[in-house]
Amino acid sequence: MANQGDFPKRTETKKRPLHNIYGKEILRKRLEEENFSRTTLSFYRYVILENVQELRDQLYAEWEILGVLGRIYIAREGINAQLSIPSHNLDFFRKNLDSRNQFKDMQFKIAVEDDSKSFLKLDLKIKKKIVADGLNDDAFDVTNVGKHLSAEEFNLHMEDENSIVVDVRNHYESEIGHFENAILPQSDTFREELRILLELLNGKENHKILMYCTGGIRCEKASAWLKHHGYKDVNQLHGGIISYAHEVSQKGLESKFKGKNFVFDGRLQEAIGNEVISSCHQCGAKCDRHVNCENPGCHVLFIQCPSCSEKFEGCCTLECQNVLHLPKEKQKEIRKGKLNENRFFSKSKIRPKISELYHGILFKSSK
Numbered sequence: 001m002a003n004q005g006d007f008p009k010r011t012e013t014k015k016r017p018l019h020n021i022y023g024k025e026i027l028r029k030r031l032e033e034e035n036f037s038r039t040t041l042s043f044y045r046y047v048i049l050e051n052v053q054e055l056r057d058q059l060y061a062e063w064e065i066l067g068v069l070g071r072i073y074i075a076r077e078g079i080n081a082q083l084s085i086p087s088h089n090l091d092f093f094r095k096n097l098d099s100r101n102q103f104k105d106m107q108f109k110i111a112v113e114d115d116s117k118s119f120l121k122l123d124l125k126i127k128k129k130i131v132a133d134g135l136n137d138d139a140f141d142v143t144n145v146g147k148h149l150s151a152e153e154f155n156l157h158m159e160d161e162n163s164i165v166v167d168v169r170n171h172y173e174s175e176i177g178h179f180e181n182a183i184l185p186q187s188d189t190f191r192e193e194l195r196i197l198l199e200l201l202n203g204k205e206n207h208k209i210l211m212y213c214t215g216g217i218r219c220e221k222a223s224a225w226l227k228h229h230g231y232k233d234v235n236q237l238h239g240g241i242i243s244y245a246h247e248v249s250q251k252g253l254e255s256k257f258k259g260k261n262f263v264f265d266g267r268l269q270e271a272i273g274n275e276v277i278s279s280c281h282q283c284g285a286k287c288d289r290h291v292n293c294e295n296p297g298c299h300v301l302f303i304q305c306p307s308c309s310e311k312f313e314g315c316c317t318l319e320c321q322n323v324l325h326l327p328k329e330k331q332k333e334i335r336k337g338k339l340n341e342n343r344f345f346s347k348s349k350i351r352p353k354i355s356e357l358y359h360g361i362l363f364k365s366s367k
Contacts, residue, residue, distance in 0.1 A: 018060045020121040027120040031069075038069075038084040040111035040118040040265065042242070044130065044217040046078040046142070047102045052126055060124045066093055069119035071264070073127045077137075079103070080130035080217055082265060084118045109215045109242040112261065113270035120266070133221050134191035139228075146211060146223030146234035151247035154237050155256055157210055164204055168193060168213040168222045169262070172301060176269060176278045176288040177241075177259030179212060190218055194225055205230045212237035212244070214261065245272045260288050280305035282312065295320035297335035 020027075049055060056074055070083025085093050097103040111118070149157065157163050158179070165182040167174045170193065174184040183200055187193040201209070209231055211219045219236035226234050237244055241261045248255045259277040260269040268290045280287040280303055287305040294314035302316050315321040323331060 016064070018057050020123065022121070024120060031117060031120060034086075034116070037087045038114070038116035038118075039087045039090055040082075040084040040114045040116075040267075041108045042082045042111075042215050043106045043108050044078065044080040044215065045103065045106060046130075046220065049074065049076060049078065049102060052076060056124055056126050060122065062096055063093075063124070064122055066096065068093065069122050071119065072122075072124045073130045074124070075127045075130050078130050082119075082263075083122075084114075084116065084265075107239065109239055110246070111263070111267075111270060112242060112245045112272065113267065115267060118263075118265040118267050131217055131221060132189070132191060133194060135194065135221065135225065140224065141228065142221065142224050144224050144227050145220050146209070146227065146236040148238035149210070149235050150238055151244045152251065152253055154210060154212070154235075154244065155253060157208060157235065158256060160208055163208040163210050164201070165210045165212070166197065166201070168197075168211050168218045172290070173214070173262035175303070176290070177257065177261055177272060178277075180256050180258060182212075193218075194222060197222065197226070198229060201226070201231070206232055208233045208235065210235050210237070213240050214263065215240040215242050241272065262290070278303055280308055281316075282308040293320050295323050295331075297323060297331060 022030075052074060059072070059074070066089045067086045068083050069085075070081060072079065072081040072083060074080075097106050158165060158181075165179050167178050167182045167184050168190075170188055170190070171184065171186045172188075174182070178184055185193050185196040185200060187196050201207075209223075209226060211223055211226075211234070213219050213222075216236065216239050219240070223234045223236050241257060244257060245255070245261070247253065255273055258273045258275045261272050262269050269288065276286045276288050278288045279285060282304060285305045285307070287303055289303060289305065290301055291304050291309065291314060292299045292301055293316040295316075298316060298320045300316055304312075304314070304316075312318070312321050313324060315324060323334060326334070
């Protein structure tokens with residue numbers, strides 16, 4: 001158990017459950033009523049953890065006191081956290097992490113843009129892996145990772161004709177922002193990404209590989225995977241896009257990242273460059289605004305401009321818009337598949353090219 005020291009103490013005598021018990025509306029109201037600023041940050045570490053369930057419960061109890069909100073995964077192999085914390089408790093949080101040898105001197109990636117509304121609740125889950133990669137870690141040396149490069153070094157190596165820049169994120173992330181001339185695998189998941197990378201880089205084993213992701217964690221595993229498959233010169237951007245943006249700003253470097261950085265919280269994105277490099281999935285207008293379809297039975301993530309948002313009431317297709325106006329009970333039946341009308345809904349929460357998948361339905365019906 002960590003030594004709490006001067007940490008804030010619980011004031012109530014009744015023991016609280018070690019999980020969230022409130023609905024979204026209550027959580028949102030509480031967040032709106034806060035009269036202090038929050039700091040959004042992320043961190044990760046691959047480190048062997050013992051007694052994971054006990055550790056999880058301890059962290060939840062301690063971090064709840066500090067007002068931490070966010071999504072944290074812990075596993076036997078380590079921790080992966082995206083969270084927000086009251087700015088006045090940031091030093092306490094650092095002390096809390098440092099009180100455990102496994103988490104001592106953790107590197108924080110502070111958000112580039114922060115509206116203090118990134119998370120609604122504290123969600124701390126035990127996982128088999130801190131990043132779902134589908135790999136058998138016993139089959140290769142996961143510690144043999146690529147060389148870490150600073151923003152300045154990454155920029156310099158990008159000028160090398162033998163270099164290949166590789167985006168190790170999903171397609172919906174790279175669609176709104178990426179490095180110049182980067183390879184952009186069209187994958188929905190990191191698990192898919194690793195397979196696609198080997199296909200795209202086939203025959204490039206002797207090239208200089210420059211990998212990047214949001215905060216660095218996916219590059220740790222992907223770089224080791226490439227080295228296992230014979231790639232000789234594998235490098236990764238230290239701290240990912242988030243650290244790159246801070247270093248570029250602090251040192252006055254040229255930013256070679258264009259557009260927005262997708263983030264997995266309520267903000268959905270943060271501006272790195274001023275460019276808008278993506279388009280509305282429905283009309284094709286320049287836009288980088290990610291939304292979830294307003295139809296509760298769909299809720300897919302897609303890019304929608306304000307004009308199409310008004311026209312389709314925040315929905316991705318006319319089908320979803322029509323469902324939105326059905327009685328609530330009818331909507332529930334559709335979501336359960338009772339009427340076989342859920343054929344319009346993708347199992348994936350990501351629909352990459354609505355303008356392609358639904359072009360005939362969407363635009364023929366809207367004339």
